[in-house]
Amino acid sequence: MQVVWDYRMLLLQGVWITIQVTVTATMLAIVLSLLAGLARQSNVWLLRTPATVYVELFRGTSLLAQLFWMFFVLPAFGVSMTPLLCGVLAIGLCNGAYGSEIVRGALRSVAREQREAAIALNFNRFQAFRIVVLPQAARIMTPLFGNLAIEVMKASSLVSLITLPDLTFQARNINLVHVVTAPVLIVVLLIYFAIALVISGGTRGVEHALAKGRDRLAA
Amino acid sequence: MTPIIKFEGVTKRFGQTVVLNNFDFIVAQGEKVVLIGPSGSGKSTLLRVLMTLERIDSGMVMVDGEALWFVRKGVDVEPVTESHLRHMRAKVGMVFQQFNLFPHMTALQNVASGPRYVMKKSKAEAEALAESLLRKVGLGDKLASYPARLSGGQQQRVAIARALALEPKVMLFDEVTSALDPELVGEVLDVMRALSSERALTMLIVTHQMGVARALADRVCFFEKGMMVEEGPPEQVIDDPVNPRTQSFLRAVKLT
Ligand SMILES: Nc1ncnc2c1ncn2[C@@H]1O[C@H](COP(=O)(O)OP(=O)(O)O)[C@@H](O)[C@H]1O
Ligand SMILES: [Mg+2]
Numbered sequence: 001m002q003v004v005w006d007y008r009m010l011l012l013q014g015v016w017i018t019i020q021v022t023v024t025a026t027m028l029a030i031v032l033s034l035l036a037g038l039a040r041q042s043n044v045w046l047l048r049t050p051a052t053v054y055v056e057l058f059r060g061t062s063l064l065a066q067l068f069w070m071f072f073v074l075p076a077f078g079v080s081m082t083p084l085l086c087g088v089l090a091i092g093l094c095n096g097a098y099g100s101e102i103v104r105g106a107l108r109s110v111a112r113e114q115r116e117a118a119i120a121l122n123f124n125r126f127q128a129f130r131i132v133v134l135p136q137a138a139r140i141m142t143p144l145f146g147n148l149a150i151e152v153m154k155a156s157s158l159v160s161l162i163t164l165p166d167l168t169f170q171a172r173n174i175n176l177v178h179v180v181t182a183p184v185l186i187v188v189l190l191i192y193f194a195i196a197l198v199i200s201g202g203t204r205g206v207e208h209a210l211a212k213g214r215d216r217l218a219a
Numbered sequence: 220m221t222p223i224i225k226f227e228g229v230t231k232r233f234g235q236t237v238v239l240n241n242f243d244f245i246v247a248q249g250e251k252v253v254l255i256g257p258s259g260s261g262k263s264t265l266l267r268v269l270m271t272l273e274r275i276d277s278g279m280v281m282v283d284g285e286a287l288w289f290v291r292k293g294v295d296v297e298p299v300t301e302s303h304l305r306h307m308r309a310k311v312g313m314v315f316q317q318f319n320l321f322p323h324m325t326a327l328q329n330v331a332s333g334p335r336y337v338m339k340k341s342k343a344e345a346e347a348l349a350e351s352l353l354r355k356v357g358l359g360d361k362l363a364s365y366p367a368r369l370s371g372g373q374q375q376r377v378a379i380a381r382a383l384a385l386e387p388k389v390m391l392f393d394e395v396t397s398a399l400d401p402e403l404v405g406e407v408l409d410v411m412r413a414l415s416s417e418r419a420l421t422m423l424i425v426t427h428q429m430g431v432a433r434a435l436a437d438r439v440c441f442f443e444k445g446m447m448v449e450e451g452p453p454e455q456v457i458d459d460p461v462n463p464r465t466q467s468f469l470r471a472v473k474l475t
Binding site: 113114116117119120121122123124125127131132135136139210 | 320
């Protein structure tokens with residue numbers, strides 16, 4: 001365990017980067033999921049078509065290839081970004097494409113009768129969405145977005161391949177200069193696992209808050 | 220008597236199925252009309268057209284002197300705008316067979332939602348109104364309960380209060396006691412009976428339960444295949460129907 005202690009600062013810096021990438025890419029993915037998921041439901045083709053193209057494009061190609069494209073190819077066209085921005089963008093875009101399906105499914109799962117009740121109460125379209133549909137869909141989306149956040153965390157290790165010193169990057173470096181690496185790699189796995197646990201815990205908290213007293217029996 | 224609802228030559232199809240066929244129908248202001256008839260005869264569709272949940276294919280529907288789905292402009296008819304539909308929806312409230320309460324809101328929030336978001340009352344005002352309505356339907360002790368924790372009869376009473384909160388001129392009831400256990404029908408019927416004493420309120424009630432029809436109706440209409448076969452006061456249509464089809468329908472209903 002001495003190795004782990006010797007490299008604690010490097011590992012901590014790596015964890016910090018992993019957390020940064022995970023949190024920002026997850027937020028980006030969720031925002032894109034909502035936008036694309038809504039746009040794909042729209043009956044305005046000017047919204048629907050770009051959203052469909054985005055989803056199919058990013059879902060149908062490899063994340064690593066997207067990452068390399070942004071990092072190595074785009075600069076040739078005069079677009080250069082920091083490794084962190086590249087990582088967040090690629091991971092966020094790719095997972096936003098997956099997430100849009102979560103949003104689409106959740107919106108569809110809200111019963112037609114609920115929308116009809118909103119019309120009968122004379123809500124306008126926006127109110128019907130905000131007051132009736134979205135809160136019910138959010139409850140269905142929450143655990144699925146939790147899974148998405150964990151996927152994002154796992155994918156974040158790819159940023160090590162574009163020079164960003166995240167947890168995986170540091171582990172590999174230590175691996176290169178040191179002989180006894182098993183303890184380091186075990187600690188790295190445990191850290192990833194711990195982050196995943198925090199995400200699941202947070203997700204359950206949100207689920208719980210959204211469920212309110214609805215289908216639990218009186219305390 | 221001023222008509223508050225008027226169907227003039229209304230046709231409504233679902234694909235090949237003609238649900239309303241050149242249909243005429245007039246309801247006077249304050250009248251309590253009960254619609255009976257076999258399943259699939261178009262009773263729900265009639266109510267849903269009035270609630271603007273279904274469009275008609277041709278004809279005119281007037282509510283409170285204004286056209287619902289199409290506007291006559293000289294000799295032409297024009298489809299109405301969303302804002303006109305919302306203006307018209309304010310006149311009509313609807314209660315559904317399956318209650319359709321919002322599961323993520325308490326009874327109070329369900330009832331307050333209309334006054335709050337549609338009538339733009341303050342939260343306190345909306346909730347005070349909701350509370351008084353819930354008391355009226357006997358649910359003063361269930362304000363903070365979520366629908367999942369209420370019985371069917373209680374949920375349906377919340378749904379009635381929710382529709383009433385918007386002060387509609389016309390209330391539509393689509394088989395509102397059909398999904399309830401028999402012992403819960405009475406509590407909902409009591410609320411509707413109390414409501415029927417409000418002279419200005421027009422009620423259109425679809426039901427399979429002749430007890431409900433007898434308790435509430437000024438007029439009973441027997442409906443079949445999108446046509447009005449027989450209508451009249453409940454004593455006549457239910458107890459002494461003239462038309463053989465009404466007779467056989469009522470025999471079948473009474474057996475159940
Ligand atoms: N959304 C729909 N799509 C297709 N057919 C429908 C739809 N709604 C109702 N129908 C058909 O219209 C007819 C009348 O239905 P409805 O008004 O629900 O009858 P009722 O309420 O008298 O039982 C039925 O044949 C039904 O199958
Ligand atoms: Mg029906």
